[in-house]
Amino acid sequence: MAKRVRVGVIGLGFAGTEHLKGYRATAPEAEVVALCDLQPDLLAKKADEFGIKTTFTDYHKMLAMDGLDAVDVCIPNDFHAPATLDSLRAGKHVICEKPPARSAKEARQMADMAKKMGKTLMYAVVLRFTSAAQYLKGCIDEGMLGDIYFGRTVYHRRRGIPFGAKSWFVDKKRAGGGALIDIGVHALDLAWWLMGAPKPKAVSGAAYAKFAHLVPPGVRYDVEDSAFAMIRFANDATLIVECSWSLNQAGGSIQQLAGTKGGAEMHPLKIFTEQNGVLADLTPQPVGNDWYGDEVRHFVTSIQNRRTPLATAEQGFQLMQMLDAVYESQSLGREVRIR
Ligand SMILES: NC(=O)c1ccc[n+]([C@@H]2O[C@H](COP(=O)([O-])OP(=O)(O)OC[C@H]3O[C@@H](n4cnc5c(N)ncnc54)[C@H](O)[C@@H]3O)[C@@H](O)[C@H]2O)c1
Numbered sequence: 001m002a003k004r005v006r007v008g009v010i011g012l013g014f015a016g017t018e019h020l021k022g023y024r025a026t027a028p029e030a031e032v033v034a035l036c037d038l039q040p041d042l043l044a045k046k047a048d049e050f051g052i053k054t055t056f057t058d059y060h061k062m063l064a065m066d067g068l069d070a071v072d073v074c075i076p077n078d079f080h081a082p083a084t085l086d087s088l089r090a091g092k093h094v095i096c097e098k099p100p101a102r103s104a105k106e107a108r109q110m111a112d113m114a115k116k117m118g119k120t121l122m123y124a125v126v127l128r129f130t131s132a133a134q135y136l137k138g139c140i141d142e143g144m145l146g147d148i149y150f151g152r153t154v155y156h157r158r159r160g161i162p163f164g165a166k167s168w169f170v171d172k173k174r175a176g177g178g179a180l181i182d183i184g185v186h187a188l189d190l191a192w193w194l195m196g197a198p199k200p201k202a203v204s205g206a207a208y209a210k211f212a213h214l215v216p217p218g219v220r221y222d223v224e225d226s227a228f229a230m231i232r233f234a235n236d237a238t239l240i241v242e243c244s245w246s247l248n249q250a251g252g253s254i255q256q257l258a259g260t261k262g263g264a265e266m267h268p269l270k271i272f273t274e275q276n277g278v279l280a281d282l283t284p285q286p287v288g289n290d291w292y293g294d295e296v297r298h299f300v301t302s303i304q305n306r307r308t309p310l311a312t313a314e315q316g317f318q319l320m321q322m323l324d325a326v327y328e329s330q331s332l333g334r335e336v337r338i339r
Contacts, residue, residue: 002304005093006067008034010059010083011074012046013166015097015124019072020050022296030300036062059083063090070120070303072296073097077181078174081106084121088113093120095299099185099323100316102176107320111313122299122309123316127190129294131286132269137194139264139271146261151239153191155183158251161211163219171220178223180207181323184243188231189311189319191239191255194264197315198233204335205229205326211246229326241326 007023007030009016016037023030034054037043043055056062063071063086071087073080073096081101087094094114100123101107114121127133140148162169162182169175169182192198207224215221226244233239255266262273271282302309325336 002029002301004028005030005069005300005303006033007031007070007072007300008036008059008062008065008068008092009072009074010036010062011076011079011097012037012039012042013074016072016074017046018292019074019095019124019296020046022290022293023300024050025290025293026297026300029304030296033068034062034065060086063087063092068092070094070299072299076168076174077102077176078168081110084110085113088117088119088121091117091119093299093303095122095124095296096316097124098126098189099176099181100320102181104317104320104324107313107317111317114313120299120303120309121313121316122302123311123313123319124295125186125189125193125311126291126295127186128193128310129289129291129298131289132266132284133190133194135284135286136264136266136269136271140194140196140257140259144262144271144273145257145259145264147235148195148257148259149237150258151191151195151237152242152256153187153239153254154242155187155253156242156244156247156249156251157183158249159214159246160251161214161225161245163215163221167219170215170223172222175223177323177327178207178209178227179225179243179245180227180326183245184227184241185319185323187243187253187255188239188241188322190266191241191257192319192322193311193315194255194257195233195237195239197318198235198237200231200318200322200325200338201234202232202335202337203229203322203325203329205241205329207327207330214246224330227326227330229322229329231322231325
């Protein structure tokens with residue numbers, strides 16, 4: 001049997017808790033040996049719930065403990081780069097929650113450090129791990145859609161700006177942006193990955209903050225509540241991205257892809273193809289799966305088998321280049337080139 005991977009989880013909010021359930025389902029290949037959070041009460045509660053004895057309020061101390069192989073970074077976006085860099089420097093493999101960082105500059109440093117230290121750096125882009133996405137990716141890799149040259153990806157909430165205990169999400173200095181970097185990143189990443197992760201070339205984008213009145217007084221709100229973009233890739237494909245925390249439209253998510261041989265749509269999954277001279281719509285029925293469990297299991301087995309994970313450090317950098325370019329395009333009022 002491959003060596004058990006001993007993990008320390010930093011940040012025990014929603015994301016950290018989902019990952020902990022995932023590691024529990026991945027035993028005995030993985031074992032969470034330490035937890036870290038700034039809040040002692042939450043730390044004690046999660047330690048009790050998941051039966052983990054060793055806890056820290058300072059992740060630097062966790063990194064100094066014996067017998068730690070990997071670190072799972074589930075803290076606010078402003079700590080993704082520092083915690084990932086410190087963990088890699090300490091010789092640990094890292095899985096880091098989305099968005100990879102607050103900027104491409106930070107994501108570049110993280111990818112470079114992973115390479116220098118020879119350690120795995122995987123980004124937790126969980127929508128790649130749904131059974132529907134895995135099935136569709138398999139069909140695409142088998143050539144069912146041909147060359148995909150157009151995509152549209154949408155993630156709208158009609159009303160859903162995160163604040164209250166999660167107010168760091170609406171503070172640009174901490175989060176790096178708003179709806180785009182929070183949920184737009186999921187939609188963009190999923191469609192881009194399905195399209196084969198082509199190299200981004202140019203971005204024209206717009207971002208709006210029209211719902212500040214929904215945020216309680218005293219909460220710093222300097223991010224967008226919706227964003228829209230068209231991304232051009234080096235292979236001449238284009239992708240339209242739409243996302244919002246608040247928009248006067250029905251909420252929901254959709255990914256649409258069009259290729260030379262067929263097309264596809266997600267939520268629900270459909271494949272548009274041509275069979276024996278007629279247009280045919282397939283409606284595959286993937287069974288539901290434990291996305292977070294499959295995501296952390298993939299991280300653990302990538303380490304054990306020394307395989308490059310599905311969501312790489314370089315892809316995290318390119319993802320952040322695209323997000324940066326949407327914000328830059330909004331502020332310049334024109335298309336932005338990516339080199
Ligand atoms: N993939 C997903 O579906 C998904 C869902 C939610 C959040 N996320 C991502 O996960 C990250 C965390 O989001 P969340 O919703 O769990 O946030 P949260 O605010 O609920 O929890 C964050 C936790 O981190 C702790 N923390 C903050 N700074 C810390 C530090 N320096 N050291 C140790 N602990 C620290 C906080 O005390 C808190 O308990 C974000 O980057 C977010 O974008 C991903």
